[in-house]
Amino acid sequence: xxxxxxGLILAISFTGSLFGILSLLTIIxxxxxxxxxxxFEHILLGYVIxxxxxxxxxxxxxxxxxxxxxxxxxxxxxxxxxxxxILTIPLFLTFVLCLIQKFGATFxxxxxxxxSPIYNDLVSIFKPDWAQYLVFIGGxxxxxxxxxxPIIMCIQTLKPKRKKAxxxxxxxxxxxx
Numbered sequence: 001x002x003x004x005x006x007g008l009i010l011a012i013s014f015t016g017s018l019f020g021i022l023s024l025l026t027i028i029x030x031x032x033x034x035x036x037x038x039x040f041e042h043i044l045l046g047y048v049i050x051x052x053x054x055x056x057x058x059x060x061x062x063x064x065x066x067x068x069x070x071x072x073x074x075x076x077x078x079x080x081x082x083x084x085x086i087l088t089i090p091l092f093l094t095f096v097l098c099l100i101q102k103f104g105a106t107f108x109x110x111x112x113x114x115x116s117p118i119y120n121d122l123v124s125i126f127k128p129d130w131a132q133y134l135v136f137i138g139g140x141x142x143x144x145x146x147x148x149x150p151i152i153m154c155i156q157t158l159k160p161k162r163k164k165a166x167x168x169x170x171x172x173x174x175x176x177x
Contacts, residue, residue: 002067009064016057023050028114044121051091058084058150066157074158081154085147092143094118099136 019034026034027046037046058080065076097115101107107115126132 006064006067009060009067013057013061013064016053016055016060018057020050020054020057023053042121042125043117044125047118054087055146058087062150062153077154077157081150084150088143088146088150090114092140092147095136095139095143098122099133099140102132102136 022031022033023037023046025031026037027043027050032038040046061080062077065073065080068076094115097107097111098119101115101119106112122135123132126135
């Protein structure tokens, strides 16, 4: 039964990550793999789908890694944390750059090609200035959380568990864990 559950968790992880990566490649224009994104009025909806599918893939792989023993657990936990961090840094930086653009800065080249469509879409959806600032700052906070949580989880997974002393009877100590 354990192998079936592990296989299911791994399949969910692989499917979520693969769909997220293929979606991201489609949205940023590298490849036209997932066709339905061209029907979206707002590019932001595509990015929301990418974030959700990648989160499902990463979290389920984290669960899979946590079900392994010692060395495999450590290697897989570090691997998924690294993968998650590499994918989250552009999300975080995009919101930082959108906020900077809101303050009047302009970008060129690759940065402009990546940030401007997202910035323009967010500005068209959230009309009042206060709402735009709220979204950009909220996105930065979300990016920080998406960076911190997997790292903290990995540290907790790798950290050796301490045994807790429980006093049972007078002058007798037993250990749990």
